[in-house]
Amino acid sequence: MSRSKRKIDHINYALSTATSGSSGFEDLTFVHQSLPDLSVDEVSLHSKLGELNLSSPFYINAMTGGGGEKTEKLNEGFALAAKETGLMLSVGSQMAAIKDSSERRSYSITRKVNPKGIIVGNLGSEATLDQAKAAVDMIEADALQIHLNVIQELAMPEGDRSFTGALGRIEKIVTGLEVPVIVKETGFGMSRETVKKLENAGVSIIDVGGYGGTNFSRIENYRQQRELTFFNDWGITTTASIVEAKSSFSSSVIASGGIKNSLEVIKALSLGADAAGIAGAFLKIVIDEGPEALVEEIQQMQREQKVIMTALGARNTEQLKNTSVVISGPTYHWLKSRGLE
Numbered sequence: 001m002s003r004s005k006r007k008i009d010h011i012n013y014a015l016s017t018a019t020s021g022s023s024g025f026e027d028l029t030f031v032h033q034s035l036p037d038l039s040v041d042e043v044s045l046h047s048k049l050g051e052l053n054l055s056s057p058f059y060i061n062a063m064t065g066g067g068g069e070k071t072e073k074l075n076e077g078f079a080l081a082a083k084e085t086g087l088m089l090s091v092g093s094q095m096a097a098i099k100d101s102s103e104r105r106s107y108s109i110t111r112k113v114n115p116k117g118i119i120v121g122n123l124g125s126e127a128t129l130d131q132a133k134a135a136v137d138m139i140e141a142d143a144l145q146i147h148l149n150v151i152q153e154l155a156m157p158e159g160d161r162s163f164t165g166a167l168g169r170i171e172k173i174v175t176g177l178e179v180p181v182i183v184k185e186t187g188f189g190m191s192r193e194t195v196k197k198l199e200n201a202g203v204s205i206i207d208v209g210g211y212g213g214t215n216f217s218r219i220e221n222y223r224q225q226r227e228l229t230f231f232n233d234w235g236i237t238t239t240a241s242i243v244e245a246k247s248s249f250s251s252s253v254i255a256s257g258g259i260k261n262s263l264e265v266i267k268a269l270s271l272g273a274d275a276a277g278i279a280g281a282f283l284k285i286v287i288d289e290g291p292e293a294l295v296e297e298i299q300q301m302q303r304e305q306k307v308i309m310t311a312l313g314a315r316n317t318e319q320l321k322n323t324s325v326v327i328s329g330p331t332y333h334w335l336k337s338r339g340l341e
């Protein structure tokens with residue numbers, strides 16, 4: 001099967017395959033404060049991810065890859081929505097376009113549509129420094145995501161079977177690239193041990209890509225009409241991943257994996273994340289209703305987040321990190337058994 005066809009299948013199955021399990025946000029309850037001493041128009045949504053200045057603490061995470069007309073149309077829609085709302089946008093894996101220059105349009109369209117926005121490139125951990133530089137040049141990227149997707153590869157019969165040397169390649173890219181590197185998971189979460197290794201390799205921004213949202217094991221099993229079920233419930237939830245990461249990583253942490261609404265964005269930030277990435281939920285809106293609907297959704301989320309922050313008495317996203325939150329259920333048990341409660 002061609003890479004392009006497989007990527008289109010991923011989009012269709014991501015939309016139709018029910019995401020299972022939970023990212024853990026229902027385990028978090030804010031401690032209500034009756035005297036926030038704040039008004040909505042005093043609240044700032046600004047957030048910093050290393051040297052990247054975000055006007056809102058959430059963004060459109062990497063989706064699609066493999067090129068083709070459908071990818072181009074989707075990327076155009078995401079770029080339009082990002083431009084209209086000021087959100088950061090990550091494109092999907094650019095490897096196909098690095099190998100075949102006729103695919104480049106599907107990615108460079110994002111920069112054409114949104115010349116001044118924050119746009120992030122994307123490659124897998126098999127990439128070399130030269131490929132990383134080419135990915136950045138292709139879209140004049142402000143940063144580059146390197147995705148880790150061991151489980152997805154193992155779940156695909158045609159997927160990679162060797163994962164050696166990834167950390168060394170990441171270190172070379174971090175050292176040799178002029179823009180920041182974001183190392184991200186793709187729905188199975190990150191442990192503090194993984195995050196520590198990345199920090200030692202010089203990585204300054206990680207995206208935990210936790211369990212509970214888009215699930216590439218389920219997508220692959222569904223796509224191939226088979227049931228290698230052992231990976232379907234594999235992974236660290238997004239909430240547990242954020243705490244794992246914060247416990248051993250001193251730089252910027254992005255929360256993603258199953259984030260669907262403003263309350264979950266704010267909960268992720270209250271655990272210490274600096275921003276939240278949303279993929280599947282935004283993909284569904286763009287495909288079902290088009291880019292204008294995504295603009296409306298994002299604008300609504302921006303308004304809602306200011307309202308929630310007002311209730312919590314948090315004037316800005318830094319203050320959100322001091323918010324009192326009670327952790328219960330599976331997230332509590334995970335943190336307790338890992339000595340992180």
Ligand code: FNR
Pocket residue numbers: 010011014061062063064065091092093122145146147184185186187209212213214256257258259277278279280281283
């Ligand atoms: C993805 N994701 C992804 N990630 C990445 O780093 N490079 C890629 O090319 C893709 N491609 C891709 C295609 C489709 C159709 C989906 C839905 C997702 C993974 C994505 O960025 C994110 O890590 C996961 O989807 C988990 O977040 P959500 O979807 O639960 O918000």
